[in-house]
Amino acid sequence: MVPQDFPDKGLNILRDKFDYWLVQHAIKAGADLIDHSRVVKLDENENGVTLTIKADSVYKINSKIVIACDGASGTSRIMTNTPKQNKLVTYQKYYNARASIDRSKFYAYISKDFSEYDSWINTKNNHIVVGTIAKTLAKSKYFHNQFISFLKKEINFEIIKEIKDEAWYIPLVIPDFPIVLRNRRVFFAGEVAGLLNPFGEGISIALTSGLCLSNACIKQKSLELTDCAEIELNYNSNLSNEIKYMKRQWKFIECFYPYFWNNVTQNFDGEA
DSSP: OOOOOOOOOOOOOOHHHHHHHHHHHHHHTTOOOOOSOEEEEEEEETTEEEEEEESSSEEEEEESOEEEOOOTTOSHHHHTTOOOOOEEEEEEEEEEEEOSSOTTSOEEEOOTTTOSSOEEEEEETTEEEEEEEESSHHHHHHHHHHHHHHHHHHSOOEEEEEEEEEEEEEEOOOTTOOOOOEETTEEEOGGGGTOOBGGGBOHHHHHHHHHHHHHHHHHOSOTTOOOHHHHHHHHHHHHHHHHHHHHHHHHHHHHHOHHHHHHHHHHHTTOO
């Protein structure tokens, strides 16, 4: 297996600290935070949307529009009868470990022996992170063990202590994948819209899509946010360059390693 470098600058952040920082800025800007909560019902009418939110109490919120940023495992698509996404399970572990790697780099592997999508090793907060993606959690864990065996031989990976593991869904992104920005009065941003960069990196385009959508709302001539078609038109226009860039990246992977697409589409062929 011959490695190749593809320079792409990015920030390696701790999501818990970064998300907390974002929330605090949102609160300072005037947003109301309802923590430890979930949306259990969404009712639309000609005047707006009513959300029922369950937390320590039950809240009902009336709004002209809703912006859903609940990711691939959220419920906004179900509640709006929007076609569901195919999903993949990301599984990764944090280790106190040693390995012959450059800790400033992110190493991605697109081999059928380690994943049904891709696998990786990188460092975060002085820990080595090893992850893989597959159709189910059981398969992801199986491939993870296979990948660990490979890393031990290939880069002298030596585990001192397992710190923690985590798993989550990401949307399946393949050629000609659909991007859905709106269903009636509900707008989608981030992964729930089908936006994802290669190798499962979603936070950057999620933030960009959220900004593009907020600017589209501000730009609308009517302050009542009643013209959803106009908002969608401006949202799509604001986001168009980012979508083109995202698709170029996926096209590059398809051309660079055709088996990657063959492997993914074979495992998910025929699923809605």
